[in-house]
Amino acid sequence: MNFAAGPARRIGLLGGSFNPSHGGHRRISLFAAQALGLNEVWWLVSPGNPLKSDKGMAPLAARVASAREQARRAPIRVTAIERELDTRYTVDTLRALQRRYPKCRFVWLMGSDNLAQFHRWRDWRRIARTMPIAVIARPGYDGVALASPAMAWLRRYRMSAARFKSRGEWSAPALVILRFDPDDRSATAIRRDDPDWASRHSDIALRDQLTHRLIPTAETAPV
Numbered sequence: 064m065n066f067a068a069g070p071a072r073r074i075g076l077l078g079g080s081f082n083p084s085h086g087g088h089r090r091i092s093l094f095a096a097q098a099l100g101l102n103e104v105w106w107l108v109s110p111g112n113p114l115k116s117d118k119g120m121a122p123l124a125a126r127v128a129s130a131r132e133q134a135r136r137a138p139i140r141v142t143a144i145e146r147e148l149d150t151r152y153t154v155d156t157l158r159a160l161q162r163r164y165p166k167c168r169f170v171w172l173m174g175s176d177n178l179a180q181f182h183r184w185r186d187w188r189r190i191a192r193t194m195p196i197a198v199i200a201r202p203g204y205d206g207v208a209l210a211s212p213a214m215a216w217l218r219r220y221r222m223s224a225a226r227f228k229s230r231g232e233w234s235a236p237a238l239v240i241l242r243f244d245p246d247d248r249s250a251t252a253i254r255r256d257d258p259d260w261a262s263r264h265s266d267i268a269l270r271d272q273l274t275h276r277l278i279p280t281a282e283t284a285p286v
C-alpha cells in the first residue's frame with residue numbers, strides 16, 4: 064500500500080470469526096476509532112479461530128460478505144488477509160502485518176470476552192509486546208476479564224484512552240480498557256434467531272467472486 068509521506072497511519076485491527084458480522088462490530092470499531100484517534104479499523108475475518116471448532120462455521124466468503132455489509136460507508140476495511148498470509152495464530156498475523164506495512168502503527172482490538180481467555184492464545188505475552196491492545200467492554204464479560212490471568216500481567220501497562228490518543232509514538236505493551244454504553248449484540252444470538260443467514264450471503268459472495276473480490280486484502284478492500 065502506498066501512503067503519502069507524513070505521520071504514520073494509526074490502524075485498529077479487529078480479528079474475528081464474523082459468523083456473521085453484526086452491528087456490534089461496527090459500533091465498537093467506530094467507538095474505538097474515535098476514542099483512540101485511529102485513521103481506520105481493519106477487520107481480519109479469520110479463516111478459523113484456533114480455539115473454536117469448525118462446526119457451525121459458515122464459509123469464509125459468506126462471513127466476509129456479511130462483514131462488508133456491516134462496514135459500508137465507514138472507515139473500516141474488511142480483509143481475509145490471514146488466508147493470504149497463511150497465518151492462523153494472531154501472533155504470526157500481527158508480525159506479518161507489521162513487516163508488510165511498516166508505515167502503519169497498529170493496535171489490537173478485542174472484546175472483553177477475548178481478554179478473559181487471552182492467556183490461552185499462543186504466545187499471548189508476545190502479542191502484547193508486539194503492539195498495544197485495546198479491550199472493549201462487553202456485557203457479561205467484564206468481571207471475568209478483569210480477574211483473568213492475562214489481566215494480572217497486563218494491568219501494569221494500563222493507560223487511559225486519552226493518554227493513548229495523545230501519544231505520537233506507540234509502545235508495547237500497553238493496555239487500554241474502553242468503556243462505553245455496552246452493546247449486547249452477538250453472532251451467537253444471530254445464528255440462533257436466523258440460522259439461514261449464510262445462505263443469503265452466499266449469493267453475495269458468489270457475485271463478489273465473479274468480480275474477483277472474494278477475498279479482499281488490505282490493498283484491495285474499499286475504505
Ligand SMILES: Nc1ncnc2c1ncn2[C@@H]1O[C@H](COP(=O)(O)OP(=O)(O)OP(=O)(O)O)[C@@H](O)[C@H]1O
Nearest residue numbers: 078079080081087173174199201246248249250251
Ligand atoms: N457486542 C460486542 N461488544 C464488544 N466486543 C464485541 C462485541 N461483539 C463482538 N465483539 C468483539 O469483536 C471481535 C470479533 O467478534 P466475533 O466475530 O467473534 O463476534 P461474536 O459476536 O463475539 O461471535 P460469537 O457470538 O460467535 O462468539 C471479538 O474481539 C469480540 O470480542
Ligand SMILES: O=C(O)c1ccc[n+]([C@@H]2O[C@H](COP(=O)([O-])O)[C@@H](O)[C@H]2O)c1
Nearest residue numbers: 078079080109112114152153154184185
Ligand atoms: O492466536 C491464537 O491463539 C488465538 C486464539 C483464539 C482467538 N484468536 C483470534 O482472536 C480473534 C477473535 O476470534 P473470535 O472467533 O472470538 O471472533 C480472531 O482473530 C482469532 O483468530 C487467536
